[in-house]
Amino acid sequence: MSTGAQSIRPQTPTPISLRDLAERFRLEAIGAADDAAVTGVSLDSRDVREGDLYVGMPGAKRHGADFAPQAAGLGARAILTDAAGAALVRAAGVALPVLVSEVHPRELLGEVSAAVYGTAEYTAKLFGVTGTNGKTSVVYLLAELLRAAGLVTGLSSTAERRVGDEVITANLTSPEASELHGLLARMREREVAAVAIEVSAQAVVRHRLDGVHFDVVAFNNFSQDHLDEFGDLESYFAAKLALFTPERAARGVVVVDTPYGQRIARESQIPITRLATAYGQQADWHLAVTAQTLDGVSFVLQGPEGAHFRGSVPVFGRFMAENAALALIMLHEAGIPLEQVAAGLDHGRIPVYIPGRLEEMSQPGSNGPRFFVDYGHTPGAFEAMLDALGEVAPGKIIFMFGADGDRDTTKREEMGRIAAAGADTVIICDYHPRSEPPEAIRAQLLAGARSAGHAEVVEEGDPRSAVRLAISLASPGDVILYAGPGHEDYQEVAGQYIPYSARDEVRGALREAGLLP
């Protein structure tokens, strides 16, 4: 059950004194009484809990110290900020003790949070997954396999953070360090033995992983995304590579099918185990897909010294077998035998549910098209999905999608081109236009789609109408894939968050068409 809270915290935290923190992190303590202590850390004034240290840091839009009055009102016991922030706190008349940092508070956040939450003593196995597409999928597969092996598991993904039955919706793919350490502390209380964590490139460069050391990290693939933040592919790649260092992880697993994967394996500073899915590629482990349909994919994985696993995943696409293989090898590298995993599964079937990733909304066996909702929003994800569908779709492929406003604009034409090259019909609609005119975003996607000279190209801005249009164009046996919104429950338009769930919308439209009970 999702609680609606912004972060998961330990229920019985241990107080740590401000004097102790000031000494350990060389902070100037202003107005801190000898017995002043904190029990939690928050970076967001809206998520402050009683007893917290509120960290007010300068950002691109605001100085966090501006929100000190709200933090104080919600029960913060002290503020950690820089000199400019301390002046803002004073000017706002907030009477809390202030710890002043000479460096950007972001650089201290991870270690300070680890100290407050005591997470350095947490001995669970930590698994981190990075790459451009498929991180969320690997994280859910990891969690499922760890459960099969008999371990109590936790996870942090783009879709949600999960500790046993406690679930919250995620804001960021990788939480800020304060949220991550709070989550780990709660996992420690609940005796979680293994944690699967999705790692974005932003997390690596923005200190969100500080104070965390992974047992095993993995890299699956790399293609264009996030150029609005990283400027060029090389900088984006460098952020992924930086996870593969001894400060962050003990060992890594890498898919070496592509030159980028081979580079990670070559340039990594930690020991690497290599997985190949392409025939003839040098690697430690090899994956072969043995059967695939729209209902899933079966595979055989073979590794060193006779290690092997024969299994299946109930989601279509060769890349899902690759995601499962990566997760299996990560467990093996962490010392969890694959036989132990297999013992917890029925004939190798991994019963994974990945929210909003190639999630089927139609009823298999119904008298209509199959309708899937997905989170793919990069050229690489479009290519992988359409290649996969090309192998298993019995009828026409209708592909509907939009693109993010205010994010990497250079990928739009390529998204349009790949969509129209791989599908029979593409329907271009709006996603999160944010501050951009929606029709301008659509125009770029349309230009790309038309350049492919293959699919029929249709423009329907309103996603609700586009869903219904897709159903009206489909016959039994056809497949509709709606890429972009995945698990999300909102559309961001001109600064407003408008409730919109693609999954609910599709279910409703299928019902209207008599295709769902």
Ligand SMILES: CC(=O)N[C@H]1[C@@H](OP(=O)(O)OP(=O)(O)OC[C@H]2O[C@@H](n3ccc(=O)[nH]c3=O)[C@H](O)[C@@H]2O)O[C@H](CO)[C@@H](O)[C@@H]1O[C@H](C)C(=O)N[C@@H](C)C(=O)N[C@H](CCC(=O)O)C(=O)O
């Ligand atoms: C570029 C980036 O990562 N920015 C993040 C950063 O923003 P910022 O430092 O500029 O902060 P700001 O908005 O100026 O606010 C300053 C400070 O005031 C605080 N504040 C702000 C408002 C308020 O009411 N109360 C409050 O306390 C903020 O928490 C922040 O500490 O710190 C904020 C607080 O944590 C994040 O919300 C924000 O993520 C923004 C929303 C974002 O979109 N990030 C994306 C790019 C991102 O990180 N994506 C990756 C990858 C996703 C993928 O793989 O597709 C991810 O890991 O999610």
Ligand SMILES: Nc1ncnc2c1ncn2[C@@H]1O[C@H](COP(=O)(O)OP(=O)(O)OP(=O)(O)O)[C@@H](O)[C@H]1O
């Ligand atoms: N191994 C893979 N290779 C290529 N595409 C993949 C792979 N696994 C999943 N995908 C596709 O990528 C899209 C996103 O999947 P997923 O959410 O798991 O990735 P992600 O890396 O977590 O994305 P994000 O960082 O945006 O959250 C989906 O379209 C999915 O079908």
